[in-house]
Amino acid sequence: MIDKRIWTTAFNWIEARIPFIFSVIFHTEGSTPRKQGAIILVAKDQVAGTIGGGAVELKLIQMLRKQLKERMSFSELDLRLDGTPDNTELGVCGGIMTFRNYRFESGQKALCREVLLAYETANSCTISFSTVQAPILAQDAQSNHNIKYNAPVNLIIYGGGHCGKALAEAASLLKYRITIVDPQKECQNPNDYPENIHFSSMDTSSIVWGERNAAVLLTRNWRQDAAILTMLKNQDCTYIGMMGSQKRIACVKELLTDGSMVKFLEGIHCPIGLPIPSETPEEIAIAILAEVMQEMHL
Numbered sequence: 001m002i003d004k005r006i007w008t009t010a011f012n013w014i015e016a017r018i019p020f021i022f023s024v025i026f027h028t029e030g031s032t033p034r035k036q037g038a039i040i041l042v043a044k045d046q047v048a049g050t051i052g053g054g055a056v057e058l059k060l061i062q063m064l065r066k067q068l069k070e071r072m073s074f075s076e077l078d079l080r081l082d083g084t085p086d087n088t089e090l091g092v093c094g095g096i097m098t099f100r101n102y103r104f105e106s107g108q109k110a111l112c113r114e115v116l117l118a119y120e121t122a123n124s125c126t127i128s129f130s131t132v133q134a135p136i137l138a139q140d141a142q143s144n145h146n147i148k149y150n151a152p153v154n155l156i157i158y159g160g161g162h163c164g165k166a167l168a169e170a171a172s173l174l175k176y177r178i179t180i181v182d183p184q185k186e187c188q189n190p191n192d193y194p195e196n197i198h199f200s201s202m203d204t205s206s207i208v209w210g211e212r213n214a215a216v217l218l219t220r221n222w223r224q225d226a227a228i229l230t231m232l233k234n235q236d237c238t239y240i241g242m243m244g245s246q247k248r249i250a251c252v253k254e255l256l257t258d259g260s261m262v263k264f265l266e267g268i269h270c271p272i273g274l275p276i277p278s279e280t281p282e283e284i285a286i287a288i289l290a291e292v293m294q295e296m297h298l
Helices: 004-015 055-069 106-120 162-173 222-232 246-255 259-265 281-296
Strands: 020-029 039-043 047-049 074-080 096-103 125-128 136-138 146-149 154-158 177-181 198-200 213-217 239-242
Touching: 004 020, 004 039, 004 047, 004 106, 020 055, 039 055, 055 074, 055 096, 106 125, 106 136, 154 162, 154 222, 162 177, 162 281, 213 222, 213 281, 222 239, 222 246, 222 259, 239 281
Parallel strands: 154 177, 154 213, 177 198, 213 239
Antiparallel strands: 020 039, 020 096, 039 047, 074 096, 125 136, 125 146
16 A cells, blocks of 8 residues: 655655665565565665564665665665574564665655655555666556555545544554545644545535545434435445444434435445444544454455
8 A cells, every 4th residue: 555654755855855765575475574565765864664573674774774875776685584493583484575775866756746646646556666777657567577556545534523533543543545524614623633634525526536435424413424325325435334323323224215225225334343342432443443444455
């Protein structure tokens, strides 16, 4: 999935003329802490992102800082996690991680912009990590040098109350693209949410719909839920969930008696979230996100 924070950091470091190495896991074999596509940025005194593994990441950072010091534009290296209990070296998972490492210059600002645009439009993108040129946006994932980054989960939260705010906070940790839909001005204060939250009116035409959409209904009004579900029927959503008691859910369904709506409602997750103990807004947010993650990875 596209990691907006990594690409924003890369763009900002280029803007600030901070030399750094952009390293991507290009290939893995066996058991490894992260898989193909994971990115880490390494500057002289800063690191952004992670490839996991503790010891293997520390070793990689040391090697990338050596590349940075020597002003090498490209390197490729393998790190093996095939230690033994008596000699752990970089780990005992048994896998191999292949990294392609590029010194990013001003010319890569265009790539950063293109990837960030894909994120903001909730679409996927494919990047070519060849050994003869700096990374570029590719047309498809067919080449042996290309890695596809899936679109971010495009989370549309209807209702910016306590549960909506808690859900936005938790989802931001998962790097989701988040939109709050609530007509009340007190629920549209950016200071009450994590950075980079989008706000929209109730009209679905003003909402960005991407490749992987999840809609969550956390409103205060069950009649409003019915209206929202009627609009969502024509949207491509992998996940739709509605919060409420069994009685509230029954009232919503009584309003939506059209035959096509009845079939549509069968796919709605209600009550919302995995059936784990949850009462506070934060606990409810975790239960909802767990269910969204489960559906998105099916």
